[in-house]
Amino acid sequence: MPILNSVYRHREAGHVLTDLAAYRAAGGFAAIEQSIGEMEPDDLLYVFHRSGLRGRGGAGFPMGRKASFLPKDAKLAKYVVCNADESEPGTFKDREIIEMNPFQLIEGMVLAGYAIGADRGYIYIRGEYEHQARVLDAALIAAREAGFLGDKILRSDFSYDITLYRGAGAYICGEETGLLESLEGKRGQPRLKPPFPAVAGLYSSPTLINNVETLSALPPIVTQGADWYAALGPEKSPGTKIFSISGHVVRPGNYEVVLGETTLRELIYEHAGGLREGRQVKAVWVGGSSVPVLGAAHLDTPLDYESLNAAGTFLGSGGCIVMDDSGCIVRATLRLASFYRHESCGKCTPCREGTNWMERILQRMVDGDGRMEDLELLESLFGRISGKVLCALADGAVAPVASAIKMFREDFVAAVTNGGTPRPAPMPVVEVR
Amino acid sequence: MADYAPVDRAADNMVTFELNGRTVSAPAGTILADAAYAAGVEIPIFCYEPRLGPPIGACRMCLVEIEGMRGMQTACSTPVTQDMVVRTNSPAAKDAQDGVLELLLAQHPLDCPVCDKGGECPLQDRTFKFGPGKSRFIEPKRHFPKPIELSSRIALDRERCISCFRCVRFSQDVAQDGQLTMQERGARSEITTFTGDAYEARFSGNITDICPVGALTSIPYRFVARPWDITNTPSVCGSCPVGCNTELTTRDGELKRITGRDTPNFAVEEGWLCDKGRWGYDVAMSPSRLTTPIVREAVGDRSVSIEDGVAAAASLLTGRRVGILLGGTATLEEAGIALDLAANGTLANAVLARLGVASGNCAPLRAVTGAQLGDIDAADLVVIVGGDPAAQQPIVELRVRKARRFGARVISCGARPHALESLGEFTRTAPGRLGDAIAGLGDAIAQASRPVILWDEADLASDPGAIEALSGLLAASPHATQLMLGADVNGAGLSALGVPTTGLYEAIAADEIDALMCVHADPLEAAGSVAWQTALDGFGGSVIAIATYASTMTERADLVLPALAMWEQEGTLVSMTNRAQRLRPGAAGPAQAAAGWEILIAIAHHLGHPPAYRTAASAFGHTVASHPAFRGVTPDLIGTDGAVVGAWPTADTHPAAIVADADHLVLVATRDAFGDDMTARSHALRTAVSAPVLRMHPATAQALWLNDHDRAVLVSDAGNSTALSVRCDTRVAEGVIVGPLGAPGHPIEGALARNQHQALVRVERA
Amino acid sequence: MGLIADDAWEAVDEGWCTSVNADQVRAHIDPIRHEYAEARSLILPALKFAQTEKGHLTREDLEAVGEATGFSAAYVESVASFYDRLYLAPTGTRVVSVCVTLSCMLRGADEVWDHLCEREGVSHHGGTSEDGRITIQEAQCLGYCDRAPCLQVDAEETKGPFTPASAGAFVDALRAAPDPHEFWR
Secondary structure, eight states, X not given: OOOSSOSSHHHHHTSOOOSHHHHHXXXXXXXXXXXXXXXXXXXXXXXXXXXXXXXXXXXXXXXXXXXXXXXXXXXXXXEEEEEEXXXXXXXXXXXXXXXXXXXXXXXXXXXXXXXXXXXXXXXXXXXXXXXXXXXXXXXXXXXXXXXXXXXXXXXXXXXXXXXXXXXXXXXXXXXXXHHHHHHTTSOOOOOXXXXXXXXSOGGGSOXXXXXXXXXXXXXXXXXXXXXXXHHSSOTTSOSEEEEEEEESOSSOEEEEEETTSSBHHHIIIIISOOOOTTOOEEEEEBTBSSSOOEEGGXXXXXXXXXXXXXXXSOOTTOEEEEEETTSOHHHHHHHHHHHHHHHOOSOSXXXXXXXXXXXXXXXXXXXXXXXXXXXXXXXXHHHXXXXXXXXXXXXXXXXXXXXXXXXXXXXXXXXXHTTSOXXXXXXXXXXXX | OOOSOOOOTXXXXXXXXXXXXXXXXXXXXXXXXXXXXXXXXXXXXXXXXXXXSSOOOOSOTXXXXXXXXXXXXETTXXXXXXXXXXXXXXXXXXXXXXXXXXXXXXXXXXXXXXXXXXXXXXXXXXXXXXXXXXXXXXSOOOOOOOSEESSSSEEXXXXXXXXXXXXXXIXXXXXXXXXXXXXXXXXXXXXXXXXXXXXXXXXXXXXXXXXXXXXXXXXXXXXXXXXXXXXXXXXXXXXXXXXXXXXXXEETTEEEEEEEOSSOOTTTTTTOXXXXXXXXXXXXXXXXXXXXXXXXXXXXXXXOOHHHHHHHHHHHHTTSOEEEEEXXXXXXXXXXXXXXXXXXXXXXXXXXXXXXXXOGGGHHHHTSOBOOGXXXXXXXXXXXXXXXXXXXXXXXXXXXXXXXHTTOEXXXXXXXXXXXXXXXXXXXXXXXXXXXXXXXXXXXXXXXXXXXXXXXXXXXXXXXXXXXXXXXXHHTOTXXXXXXXXXXXXXXXXXXXXXXXXXXXXXHHTTOOSEEEEESOOGGGSTTHHHHHHHHHTOOSEEEXXXXXXOHHHHHXXXXXXXXXXXXXXXXEEXXXXXXXXXXXXXXXXXXXXXXXXXXXHHHHHTTOOOSOOSHXXXXXXXXXXXXXXXXXOHHHHTTTOEEXXXXXXXXXXXXXXXOBTTBEEEEEEOOTTSSHHHHHOSTTGGGOOOOEEEEOHHHHHHTTOOTTOEEXXXXXXXXXXXXXXXXXXXXXXXXXXXXXXXXXXXSGGGSOTTOXXXXXXXXXX | OOOOOGGGGGGOOOTTOOOOOHHHHHHHHGGGGGGOSSGGGGHHHHHHHHHTTTSSOOHHHHXXXXXXXXXXXXXXXXXXXXXXXXXXXXXXXXXXXXXXXXXXXXXXXXXXXXXHHHHHTOOTTOEEOTTSSEEEEEESOOSOGGGOSOEEETTSXXXXXXXXXXXXXXXXXXXXXXXXXXXXX
């Protein structure tokens, strides 16, 4: 793991920190000691706000501002919920944090809980991450034993504990209100917003819900200062981001970079070892798959929220999937369309019917039954789905399809005229399990 | 069916906003979809149904443009604000509407020619108004086995389902039966019950009303009629004292279907019906239906025409000392005409009485401000004193569950367990001790802002101590309203007219009557049946039965005149909330049958005293409207929504209190709406029938040497019951036996005294 | 729900496995009741617990969960059917999830899938082997794109990268290994 001025203590230390003593030795829990009972919760909130930290789950909403939406009424039950449902294709950064540095997440949740006056925190972890959940189980027990969770933490008035809740396999439970529904024991189907979770979230109580990477950034923000964090990277995109990169690259993995200081090209070629000999970048889905696809022309885009927006896409989850020119964009797009159709919760019409329809059309194109009018049909469907739905899943489904057709139209036309597309050979694995 | 909520255009807090370029107004906070509809602009919807609770914004059909708000908003979840600018017909809005319909229709089967919903289908209607003309979907549509029997009464066609969630929300949130759910995810989602189970629930039929497509349809109505073949008539249900407002669907003079009203009556049933009110009408076509007058002679029974039957009745009544017994379903017109004929000399000095609970001593409770069922919605405290509303007045259950959903506290007290107890706190009382529990309610009522107190007429009629306690409590709580859980369908109406429950039996027993006419009344199947049997065994006079269905009484009668069923006639009933409502005919009925009121008028003609009235309306005007309770009330005023009538005068003697003692148990009778003759005779309701059982606490059973499922007979001073099966239930108070009133075969009525639904009994093994 | 074709279930023998009862479910969820403001939240942990008994959920399991949590069996079934890793029909002893999302596809997941399906004698939709030991199912992104193409056995740590041959060998070893005592899917 390349070590830079890392926000994540396991990277800074260069080794796994699943042992509480090791985490302490690496500077862990100092933030809790500095703030619980020592700072006013509102002041702590201000530190979060001043850092400029933006949500790292995909939406990029300023974390401090989101936390400020919760009402201050002390009589209301309030909750912190950590979204550990990581299921965005190409994304595996939260997995690393939980596996290697669970205490930083726990510490971040305690800080967030203290800042908003929460009664309890919940970590909602995807069911497939059972291995990681057990790491967290053990870490929570250790944190409790050491007095960082439970009654009157550090002899203050603040009592707070964390419940680990396991999902059971549904991408839509990574959508904040879908997650809350699932945590409430219902089908994980998103809710109408407003009301927003900050006002009526878990059990209709004010809830702060944030991603693993976001909450884990809070301890160093407290110990090293909001200004330190805000100074990393551009003004509107401060801090670091762990980019997960995979696909046709030599060294797939997680790479933490300071936002704005690394281009997509550098991420691919310097961090991830580049492509195979003789291969060129064909398509890059840079923020997980729910974002417009980029092409070779965009490789010099700096990796930060604003620059990626200007390039026509989103930073999203930072799960970067690279496809080189050996791949088939039509098949890749179909594969993503299948993903969204499988994961659609079915509650709202445009997503339930639209993701299904898009997949069918693309399947015909791949199989050789595509028609030229299918392209116009798809283009007319995009507007009828995107922006019309209850949550962002369908927007995320449309983004890669619409952008692929726009950027690589000739490939789709070829699929129609050539009677389908052959399955390309995959990039072979280097070390085999 | 209701789709949009009504909007009060005359409220205080109106806001004005712009709708498609027009300035319109609505009370602040009104949902935009409702405000637009009230202003004449239809914003298409599917999943929105205000009666199901807060909007869910699932179907996306109602997306509109609102200036200043990013993207498009769902009109079902947006309240109107001052100066809001809304566009529902802009190119963007139209494209959104077209788009949602195109996506819904993509997987929707082309079933219209064979689908019962066709012609009254919101999906069809909205597609015509807002949707695309052609389909661009060339993929194979998804298939399910179809139709399947969701229950014996409801067909489910999953291919037609548009996943609006209305049925699921009705089952989970309104009826709270927990049976209907959505399974799977995404495009594979399907409506279902716990796999393999039927949807057996008392309000299941409402999902066929609210389903906006032909996915949920009525099996009895399958392929029976098309909307353009039928006429719809607003009427009311006469199966229980609630009086839900209904809509009768008629084709070619036959009643084909009953549904809730398109415009719900929020004061009564809110547009819902119980399955009995919805589907029980087929009893009118069952073998037990009387179709011609029957003259009983020594040589045998003879069918005659209705004219001859009426003439025969007149000859049996001429010059006799007549007694007229009215059943609980007799209409105001029938009672009014009978009273008139007695008073004006046609049937000189006729003695009138009615079958029903003698609840005259409940008058002090009725004097307190009465609530309509709709008032339960806004209650913050609902108290249920005695009774079993879920069984006896079904729709009340939906109202109380709704109040609970909105945060009301629910407190119950009584001798028998009932479904609504689990909604809050309850106190089990011994019969005769209900007053103690009532006394304990003082604090709760004082703390509430809008308490509504539901009290069971039959239970309190046997418990003067409870009446005293409750009327004292109501007197001390001017902010509380009361609502009677009535025992008899038109009990409130008949007692308002002053028809007593006593007097006639005594006159028969004293040989003062030599002709008895029963109008929709069967004393041989009612409480006190043994006493009536004895009296009629010794009765030497003629018995005339005006009835709709064969019964023990029609077998005993010397002359049977077939009356029209409640769906076939005009008439007025007063509900248990003092609401006068009109029955309207939705079918012609047998050719040789006539409405009870018509028969009485015809008899009067044959007796040489033609009355001044010839129609139900004029009979009402002449005979009913003059009573103090109905002053100012006319059929027009009652209209289709009903009218609340005035205070109810006392007309009854007071029965003694029923209190358990060492030698006796107390029989508490419950009239289970789904355990009576009507349900048993209805083919459509065959899977909804409750079995008649005697419920008692296991300790009570043990002391009687009885086990679960043993058979037992009840013995009381009034007589014996027939044998019934025993069920042990820990929730029943010790010393109490809960038995079924009105069950087919009328097993327990023999053990009850006349006009009482409780009795002291001993139990013997059968 | 798993993505298993109906005909695959015929291969599985229910055998001696029993369902859980409400008391067993209660014993599992009572200790954690205080962590949730509403009892409904207990449905999902209860379902996962009930499933550990034999790797899938029967009618009796759903009724037991309903009884223990205070909800109807229909509601519990509705919740269970929403999730990929709750199985309402029998599976093989071990469930092998093959990630088929984009990153894994680019590194050969489709070839691994085809090979495993052929070896196990199931259709290209996946299914359960005739000996009832192995169920092959498609999975959506498992979050191990750095080890693409990856496989997950039940809820164990996902492994990778695999080639068709190494995946075959892996499944062989799995087949020969002793059964787990509990089935975490």
